[in-house]
Amino acid sequence: MTDLHTIRVTVNGTTYERTVEARMLLSDFIRHELGLTGTHVGCEHGVCGACTVLFDGQPVRSCLMFAVQADGHEIMTVEGLAPDPDHLHPLQEAFWEAHGLQCGFCTPGFLMTLKPFLEENPNPTEEEIRLAISGNLCRCTGYQHIIEAVKLAAEKMRK
Amino acid sequence: MAVRYFGAKIKRNEDPTLLTGRALFTDDVDLPGMLHVAFLRSDYAHARIRSIDVSQALKRPGVVAVYTAEDLGDYWRPGPLLVPPPPVEGIVFNQRTQVPLAKDKVRFVGEPVVMVVAESRYIAEDALEDIFVDYEPLEPVVDIEKALEPGAPLVHEDVGSNVAAHVVQRKGDYEAAKAEADVVISRRFFYDHGLAAAMENRGYVAHWDPKAQFLTIWDTTQAPVVIRNGIAAMLGLSESQVRVIAPFIGGGFGPKIMMFYQEEVLIPWVAMQLNRPVKWIEDRRENFVATTQERYQIHKAEIALTKDGRILGVKDVFLHDTGAYDPYGLTVPINSQCTLLGPYDIPNYYSEFTAVFTNKTIVTPYRGAGRQHGVFVMERLLDIAAKELGIDRTEIRRKNFIPPDKFPYNNEIIYQDFAPLVYDSGNYEPALDKALELIGYEKFIKEEQPKLRAQGKHVGIGVVCYVEGTGIGPYEGARVRVEASGKVSVATGVGTQGQGHFTSFAQIVADQLGVDVRDVHIVTGDTAQFHWGTGTFASRGAVVAGSAIYEAAKKVREKALKLASEILEVAEEDLELVDGYVRVKGAPEAKISLGELAVRSNPLRGAVKPGTEPGLEATMYFGPERGATASGTHACIVEVDPETCMAKILKYVVVHDCGKVINPLIVEGQIHGGVAQGIGNAFYEQIVYNEDGQLLTASFMDYLIPTAMEVPPIVTDHVETPSPLNPLGTKGAGEAGAIPTAAAFVQAVEDALSDYNIEILEAPLSPNRLYELLHKK
Ligand code: FES
Ligand code: FES
Numbered sequence: 001m002t003d004l005h006t007i008r009v010t011v012n013g014t015t016y017e018r019t020v021e022a023r024m025l026l027s028d029f030i031r032h033e034l035g036l037t038g039t040h041v042g043c044e045h046g047v048c049g050a051c052t053v054l055f056d057g058q059p060v061r062s063c064l065m066f067a068v069q070a071d072g073h074e075i076m077t078v079e080g081l082a083p084d085p086d087h088l089h090p091l092q093e094a095f096w097e098a099h100g101l102q103c104g105f106c107t108p109g110f111l112m113t114l115k116p117f118l119e120e121n122p123n124p125t126e127e128e129i130r131l132a133i134s135g136n137l138c139r140c141t142g143y144q145h146i147i148e149a150v151k152l153a154a155e156k157m158r159k
Numbered sequence: 160m161a162v163r164y165f166g167a168k169i170k171r172n173e174d175p176t177l178l179t180g181r182a183l184f185t186d187d188v189d190l191p192g193m194l195h196v197a198f199l200r201s202d203y204a205h206a207r208i209r210s211i212d213v214s215q216a217l218k219r220p221g222v223v224a225v226y227t228a229e230d231l232g233d234y235w236r237p238g239p240l241l242v243p244p245p246p247v248e249g250i251v252f253n254q255r256t257q258v259p260l261a262k263d264k265v266r267f268v269g270e271p272v273v274m275v276v277a278e279s280r281y282i283a284e285d286a287l288e289d290i291f292v293d294y295e296p297l298e299p300v301v302d303i304e305k306a307l308e309p310g311a312p313l314v315h316e317d318v319g320s321n322v323a324a325h326v327v328q329r330k331g332d333y334e335a336a337k338a339e340a341d342v343v344i345s346r347r348f349f350y351d352h353g354l355a356a357a358m359e360n361r362g363y364v365a366h367w368d369p370k371a372q373f374l375t376i377w378d379t380t381q382a383p384v385v386i387r388n389g390i391a392a393m394l395g396l397s398e399s400q401v402r403v404i405a406p407f408i409g410g411g412f413g414p415k416i417m418m419f420y421q422e423e424v425l426i427p428w429v430a431m432q433l434n435r436p437v438k439w440i441e442d443r444r445e446n447f448v449a450t451t452q453e454r455y456q457i458h459k460a461e462i463a464l465t466k467d468g469r470i471l472g473v474k475d476v477f478l479h480d481t482g483a484y485d486p487y488g489l490t491v492p493i494n495s496q497c498t499l500l501g502p503y504d505i506p507n508y509y510s511e512f513t514a515v516f517t518n519k520t521i522v523t524p525y526r527g528a529g530r531q532h533g534v535f536v537m538e539r540l541l542d543i544a545a546k547e548l549g550i551d552r553t554e555i556r557r558k559n560f561i562p563p564d565k566f567p568y569n570n571e572i573i574y575q576d577f578a579p580l581v582y583d584s585g586n587y588e589p590a591l592d593k594a595l596e597l598i599g600y601e602k603f604i605k606e607e608q609p610k611l612r613a614q615g616k617h618v619g620i621g622v623v624c625y626v627e628g629t630g631i632g633p634y635e636g637a638r639v640r641v642e643a644s645g646k647v648s649v650a651t652g653v654g655t656q657g658q659g660h661f662t663s664f665a666q667i668v669a670d671q672l673g674v675d676v677r678d679v680h681i682v683t684g685d686t687a688q689f690h691w692g693t694g695t696f697a698s699r700g701a702v703v704a705g706s707a708i709y710e711a712a713k714k715v716r717e718k719a720l721k722l723a724s725e726i727l728e729v730a731e732e733d734l735e736l737v738d739g740y741v742r743v744k745g746a747p748e749a750k751i752s753l754g755e756l757a758v759r760s761n762p763l764r765g766a767v768k769p770g771t772e773p774g775l776e777a778t779m780y781f782g783p784e785r786g787a788t789a790s791g792t793h794a795c796i797v798e799v800d801p802e803t804c805m806a807k808i809l810k811y812v813v814v815h816d817c818g819k820v821i822n823p824l825i826v827e828g829q830i831h832g833g834v835a836q837g838i839g840n841a842f843y844e845q846i847v848y849n850e851d852g853q854l855l856t857a858s859f860m861d862y863l864i865p866t867a868m869e870v871p872p873i874v875t876d877h878v879e880t881p882s883p884l885n886p887l888g889t890k891g892a893g894e895a896g897a898i899p900t901a902a903a904f905v906q907a908v909e910d911a912l913s914d915y916n917i918e919i920l921e922a923p924l925s926p927n928r929l930y931e932l933l934h935k936k
Contacts (some may be wrong), residue, residue: 021281023281024281031186032189037183038179039180040358041186042360042409042443043443044442044443045860048443050358078179079179082178085175085176088175088179092175095178096170096174096175096178097170099824099827099828101174101178102657102658102659102828102829102832103359103407103408103657104173104182104407104409105184105358105407105657106409107177129867133866134866134867135866136867137358137859137866138358139355139356139412139835139836140657140832141828141831141832141835142831142832142833142834142870142873142896143831144831144872144873145827145828145831147867
């Protein structure tokens with residue numbers, strides 16, 4: 001359990017080499033080893049979706065994976081979506097305009113779930129949007145403004 | 160003054176930081192040499208601690224220290240009483256507050272028993288396995304009715320019973336009213352309210368700097384100033400030696416204003432003991448048992464009416480589960496008692512409650528804070544009365560509304576702020592009318608429902624009304640300052656948990672000073688920036704802190720005008736504040752920037768007039784005389800499948816009166832979020848304890864928070880009766896969405912199942928429970 005492994009993981013385009021315990025969660029690795037604290041942890045049992053990151057382009061729950069499983073893989077976190085707060089990704093812009101966040105704790109997970117979703121389905125129906133985010137919990141917004149934000153983002157990204 | 164921002168849908172200033180993952184939450188704090196804490200918690204609801212052996216844990220590499228109650232020495236003492244009982248005659252209140260680590264006895268599953276400090280959280284948790292606690296299990300107190308029977312086991316032996324409190328409040332003479340009544344209806348109601356389940360769990364990080372003799376604490380609290388004062392006192396430090404930072408908080412909803420949590424008291428202490436930064440972050444499993452919750456009440460309620468549906472009086476006797484300790488006093492049951500009266504003109508009221516200690520997690524306010532329970536009882540009584548009297552359910556409500564000319568309206572009982580329950584303002588019919596129109600009440604009842612029923616569909620409608628005491632005192636303060644750059648900084652003592660204060664407060668200031676709303680920088684939740692305050696609770700942030708900010712901004716505006724008038728040699732009346740400048744009306748080229756005025760107001764040489772204060776800065780405080788009463792109507796249409804007992808909400812409408820609205824976008828979001836929590840409380844979320852006092856629903860797999868699949872689109876609208884109690888005319892908006900939801904839902908479900916002729920006297924429902932109700936006969 002406490003045996004050490006050296007892993008190489010590319011996160012947001014930068015490759016990191018670290019030696020970690022086999023049991024270290026990927027979420028802890030991203031947050032505490034790499035200091036990328038935009039990825040949040042809400043439940044650590046795979047339900048809330050706050051810890052969602054892209055793993056070779058696919059959304060995964062980083063609390064349900066070990067860091068060693070990411071050895072040799074590519075990860076994208078919310079920090080990789082936009083270069084800085086003045087140049088937002090259309091998805092982020094849409095969340096801003098539609099008031100798709102309140103406390104913002106769940107938001108990175110929603111964004112990372114939605115990025116591949118909208119790339120695959122640029123013109124989703126409301127039902128499809130609801131289904132796409134049904135694995136992400138938000139306790140603040142009641143989802144309505146998030147859904148509006150997704151519609152707006154789809155529009156922006158189609159342009 | 161040009162009002163550009165107040166009342167406008169403005170995008171939030173705080174969002175880019177949050178959206179890019181750059182916002183600092185408590186668990187993001189990382190300090191060199193930081194240690195990590197894990198707690199060993201009780202597995203028993205009620206047990207005597209015979210002995211604790213931590214010797215193996217201490218031997219584990221990486222473990223730095225292990226503490227039991229014994230090891231805390233003088234620091235071990237029960238927490239303070241956060242809210243003393245209100246001054247009600249004949250009140251009984253037995254104060255028993257939580258202790259940092261259990262000594263001799265554990266009183267609920269999850270109560271902390273041993274604290275382990277280690278080089279990493281992983282090691283700290285490993286070490287928990289090494290600890291051996293020898294418990295002698297005791298019979299737990301779980302059911303609140305059995306808890307009061309003679310011979311019941313006692314949560315606190317020294318109290319002599321499980322009574323935490325007993326309160327009677329009266330208005331008029333209920334018994335006399337009952338004697339005159341044509342109809343008296345009495346029922347027994349059960350209402351359970353659950354967990355806040357904010358997406359961010361609690362957490363504390365403490366750093367003691369021995370050279371500077373200074374303690375810094377990052378805390379997921381809604382009330383940083385109060386935490387600072389309390390922690391300083393407990394640790395024997397002065398307030399100026401302690402800085403509490405409540406950074407970005409991932410949702411509060413009430414439990415994050417409970418103080419002082421056991422862990423909250425221990426983390427700063429241990430940081431000082433060990434001279435190292437220390438962090439503890441709650442995990443979700445802990446959150447289910449260790450963070451405070453709300454719980455159930457059992458009401459025996461009675462309503463007396465004339466045959467044409469006028470309420471003559473209401474009597475309500477209820478039991479309230481307060482959990483193992485009562486640090487938050489009686490806020491929750493008092494809210495139930497007071498909010499039951501609703502928007503109705505009820506001349507006679509008798510209300511009596513007993514708060515009961517049980518071997519369960521502590522109960523403190525969670526969004527709505529007991530108001531749900533009261534609203535549910537009153538609204539169900541009216542539904543039953545309407546049926547019995549053959550009156551339309553909306554008519555019986557309309558008939559009993561307090562008329563608009565009766566405000567301020569005195570309910571003659573004492574509210575949670577210790578002042579008499581007086582409604583400042585309100586006008587209830589327009590909200591009801593608007594809601595009926597938006598839901599299409601007439602058409603639904605007359606055309607759609609009969610048609611759908613004929614097709615074998617079970618659809619029903621629910622319409623309920625409520626009031627909500629908001630924006631209570633005592634006070635908040637704010638400092639507004641124009642910087643040399645011309646940007647404005649504002650500091651206030653309240654914490655913020657997603658309510659958009661960075662924006663709504665900026666809107667208030669931007670209007671006063673004629674600057675761009677993006678140039679107003681708000682600091683909340685840092686005691687180094689503002690010394691005074693009480694916290695964000697009872698939907699009071701925008702009302703109380705917002706008013707203080709308004710007053711301070713107004714003062715700065717006066718200062719700016721005065722100084723500009725001297726410099727420009729123009730009378731103040733002829734000046735205006737526009738785009739960051741004070742300029743001469745009609746001659747906009749004659750102007751001076753606010754930044755320049757800020758510099759000029761801080762001369763480095765020469766003499767100033769006596770009484771001159773440097774800087775374009777002002778600090779003001781605001782304390783409302785009493786709370787502002789918000790109100791509204793919720794309506795919904797629900798379809799139930801009697802076979803599976805699944806219920807689907809087809810339409811949901813909220814018409815809300817929160818006085819003047821600063822930012823409609825934010826208020827709408829507050830309502831949506833509240834309704835979603837209300838829907839959870841109505842049908843999905845339930846705290847289930849078994850007879851041993853074990854929580855059976857301690858994960859998100861068992862405690863079902865609504866997802867985007869369960870929350871329907873919500874239609875919102877507003878009516879506006881400005882509050883006369885504050886300069887902005889606002890009322891709180893934070894809790895309204897959550898309060899009457901279950902009452903509306905249950906009414907609609909009952910209506911949908913009218914051919915089964917059932918009466919639903921409880922919430923939450925669930926498919927299983929509904930099935931039982933349908934098939935019990
Ligand atoms: S933290 Fe990973 S799903 Fe909740
Ligand atoms: S915005 Fe707070 S949890 Fe989603």
